[in-house]
Amino acid sequence: MESISSTPVEVEAVAADSTSYQDVAALPAITESERVDDLDPIPTCTSTLTYRNGIFLAPMVRIGTLPTRLLSLEYGADLVWGPEIVDRAIIGCERKVDPHTGVVEYLKDHKQIFSCHPIERPYLVYQLGSSDPDLAFQAIRTITQADDVAAVDLNCGCPKPFSTHAGMGANMLSTPKLLCNTLKAMRRAAPPSVAVTCKIRLLPTQKATLELVDKIVRTGAIECLTVHCRTKDMRPREPALLHRLREIVDHVNSIAEKMGRAIPVVCNGDVWDAATAPKIKELTGVTSTMIARGAEANPSCFREEGNVSIPQVIAPKWVKYSIALKNPIGNTKYCMSQLAFKPAEAGNVNGLSKRQLAALRMGISQAKTHEELANVFGIDVEQVRSQSVAEDILKDLREALDARIKRHSSGFDGQRLGAVINNASQSSDQGSAGGQQTNDGHAKGDNQKKATSNSPQPEWKEILANGIGENIKNEKSILYYAFSTVEQPSSVHDAAKPHVRYVVHRGFVNEKRDGEADGGIAPQNPSFGSSPCLMTTTDVRTPKVAQLTSQSSLRASGQDGSRGGECEIAWWIESTQMQFRISGTVHVLPTKDHPLRSLFPFERLSPPRAPDAMDQDAESFDWDGERTRIFNKLNPGLLASFCRPTPGTPHPNSQQLDSAKPKDDTSSPWPLELPQPGKEENDEQKKQLEQSEKNFALVVVEPYKVDLVNLADDTRTIYELVEGENAATGTWTSRRVVP
Ligand SMILES: Cc1cc2nc3c(=O)[nH]c(=O)nc-3n(C[C@H](O)[C@H](O)[C@H](O)COP(=O)(O)O)c2cc1C
Structure with missing residues (x-):
């Protein structure tokens, strides 16, 4: 899908300067099959x-x-x-x-x-x-x-x-x-x-x-x-x-x-x-x-x-972006020369004098390198280059976008609702369920204690979690479920294709097993409660990830520009004779700096804040911490699997595989196991683990409907999240249907 280069190449910007036909070489003639059929x-x-x-x-x-x-x-x-x-x-x-x-x-x-x-x-x-x-x-x-x-x-x-x-x-x-x-x-x-x-x-x-x-x-x-x-x-x-x-x-x-x-x-x-x-x-x-x-x-x-002031705020920021993001210097100089350096701007009572502004403009026009340009504004180039783009350079932008998203979603933004609007969740027709009677779908009574949550958790989740907790020792495959996704049609002549595979349940968001706690489960981060969002894992390089994020279902698109796909889980718990069919939207959290990261709905999927942390001006939920926690818990074989070449690509030793024993060095030119992070024995293992961590992605399913068939007592219940609400904090309805 993309090629990743670690060696910097000297590039020259033409896009910025001119993209006219004179500058561009003629293309080879196109074939008939590439022609557009207007009909x-x-x-x-x-x-x-x-x-x-x-x-x-x-x-x-x-x-x-x-x-x-x-x-x-x-x-x-x-x-x-x-x-x-x-x-x-x-x-x-x-x-x-x-x-x-x-x-x-x-x-x-x-x-x-x-x-x-x-x-x-x-x-x-x-x-x-x-x-x-x-x-x-x-x-x-x-x-x-x-x-x-x-x-x-x-x-x-x-x-x-x-x-x-x-x-x-x-x-x-x-x-x-x-x-x-x-x-x-x-x-x-x-x-x-x-x-x-x-x-x-x-x-x-x-x-x-x-x-x-x-x-x-x-x-x-x-x-x-x-x-x-x-x-x-x-x-x-x-x-x-x-x-x-x-x-x-x-x-x-x-x-x-x-x-x-x-x-x-x-x-x-x-x-x-x-x-x-x-x-x-x-x-x-x-x-x-x-x-x-x-x-x-x-x-x-x-x-x-x-x-805001050009000389004091905008121009220095321009230079920092240009250095950190390696914008071609010619383009940077041109854009900066078009900025309106004025003696005074709104909120800038201490505007610069005309002489100071003239010196800045002269400095920009004479600068030939990023270093010289940085000098004009007293910026330390090495310091800018040593900063993390995601965490430091883009911090102000990220905060501004987050603040706008929060303002939009809380409806406080008056006329400026912003353009990125979630077209889903418009209707407030709450669970009319075809005229049938609906109940509050939350867990009730003493069982509630089993939740780590500050808020009531949906009944289906409690039944599922109890079923797992009570039978995990005897039912070895209890954590496996079938996970289906849809591949979009590649053209109008094509059809959507379903794909299904077994995956391992890695827990609900922010829950950890704890023998001491009520129900054997405790919140990983005590400032937050439990969430019904389910976690599994994937290799970010697999086609599945592209499928998930290219679907763009309306339901899976957020006001913050986040995007995911539709999925369904079919989960059979043999010991309790129950099948859970969980419909949800699926979201992928890759490593920092990965291009797909901006599609993850950080805010919406965060679990509810614990009651005693409500009044604190507390930090956002630490999604990277959650991702790392799940990564660190993987077994040695799985840890190693993430540093192989992309799963599904041709095997480098395919010619010799017939004569090789399974899992020997010829058939597996990559490590078969890796120790847990922090327990590496040499530099090579360290590098391999780093590579694994880069390819590892957390998959979070936000459920919106659960169809629970209970064969033991021959009942069937449909649980639905109230339209427009988030699974992590929202309200569920339940209704009985013919089994
Ligand atoms: C420096 C400059 C470059 C422009 N390049 C484009 C362009 O690439 N594509 C385009 O549709 N319009 C281009 N325009 C036109 C603007 O998008 C816009 O239509 C026009 O300037 C009127 O808007 P304004 O009154 O806010 O300047 C350009 C305008 C300027 C000033």
Whole structure:
């Protein structure tokens, strides 16, 4: 899926500087089988981005590189568009992940065409320049090969010759059929979880604009339409024609409604900051706006409280991001030269003098290396390089995103609900269960003592846990269950495929066996209670992991951009004659810095806080601690299994295996056992364990429905989590059905 390089390669950024056709070598002719068939139906999109109530960073060639996007997100942008990159530039790129920084690069001939980071993945829109459906198809396949972006956008607004000369950009506005076919090709190429969007300019007349918009929306291919309220011939200094947008918004809404969809229109043009957005929304009827030049001058323009100082805050942060994430120095210098160094900004009473600002600008223009640039701002380069990207460099951004997610989920965010909305859990129709009577599905009475929980635990979990606890000594296979997942169809001609395998139950989140405790179970972390979320393990390199995270079921997608897949567990407990069929969503927690980590719903899956820890301003649940605890408990054989080559790949000694004894050195050119971490006997074992730890991932199943068939007393009960609630803390209903 991805190639990981540990050797730094000198790369030169072209994406940021120009991606026009002149710069890009011609591609080999495409074969007939790669051609897009325009008659195919449009595949559906399962993306949960809504584009409503947001404020977005606009696509900007050269400016919209990784540091600009991360800063914009930190200061309040809900979604960020990357710079336009034309189809032929991205096609054929090699994808590389820097294991130290997590930065993903798309490289061609050692030139960086595009780069991104997993932390921005839920909010990142890749913008394509194309006027050829076949090339657009290949380009989108390239950029969506490994779940790096949340959406892909077609640029139909750029009036610059480098774009229009090949019929792309604003020229697409006068070739609507080609425009629509290109969007359809993008929809076919993108996985269902990745949205397709489009950015246009106004046509000279309103009638022509409405006709164009009509055609675009009716393709069924897009989830959102951005309108830059200028015509192709208008210069940036001419005021945007915002008064023309309302009619377009109404028109799009009415067609979308007839199609049974919602396709938000985003207003772009002369929105300068968060303060100007509400007036523009009122004028145009949109709920979301997009900023380009305001963010070029100061990426904190998305901040509701006003911009922060360029020389004192933004510029030094830009330099730190650039050093830590290895942004090409040429691009860093260019972007920094576009920042608006002003004597005083909001909240900056001690603004710098004009002379000091001039010195900073001079320093930036003269710097030739990151070291020289750092010197200008008194930054210690070595210190920045020695810091962990995940824990130190991205700390402010992570905290800002976490705070926004919390604000959104608690509904305190007024108008700015943010764009990343979970479309599931809208209904509050609580367990109507087909008109049948439902009961509180929590465990009651004395049995409750067996839970470690502060809060009542669901009855099904208590029955299951008791069954395991009382029979584990006699029923050796009691901890094995069948675990099924679904592989998404690879095309509209394909079907979803079920996959099932046996896995070992590694306990419920935050529970450990403890002979002294009531019920033999105690919380691992006493500040938290018990959770009905189940844990198992996997190797992060297996296809199963990609299947889980590429499903993007609505239910498994969170407001925080987290994502997982649907799964079902079938668990037969012979001793009690009970079968538990547990339907849930499944989430994968890999090691720090792994690209899939941003998809894990840390907050939502955290167990409830213990009553005596409620009032403390306590730490979040330590998921890495939980992951390490489970890793450390693996047996020596399993510990060793994670440092083999990827399971399922060809065996390196396959030629000699017929004559080899099972498990001897020829058939197993890797260790068969490894000691527990901390008990390594030599450096080699240490390295192997480190490798195992990297490939190890915790799998957490968040149940939402349990169908319990009890053959011993011939009963069947269905337990369901109340819609919209989290399994870790939510309420369950139960109802009896015919067994
Ligand atoms: C430096 C710069 C680069 C731009 N590059 C792109 C681009 O790659 N794709 C695109 O659709 N628009 C591009 N634009 C246009 C902007 O996205 C936006 O439509 C326009 O600037 C109007 O928004 P504003 O009034 O907020 O600046 C660019 C604008 C600027 C200033």
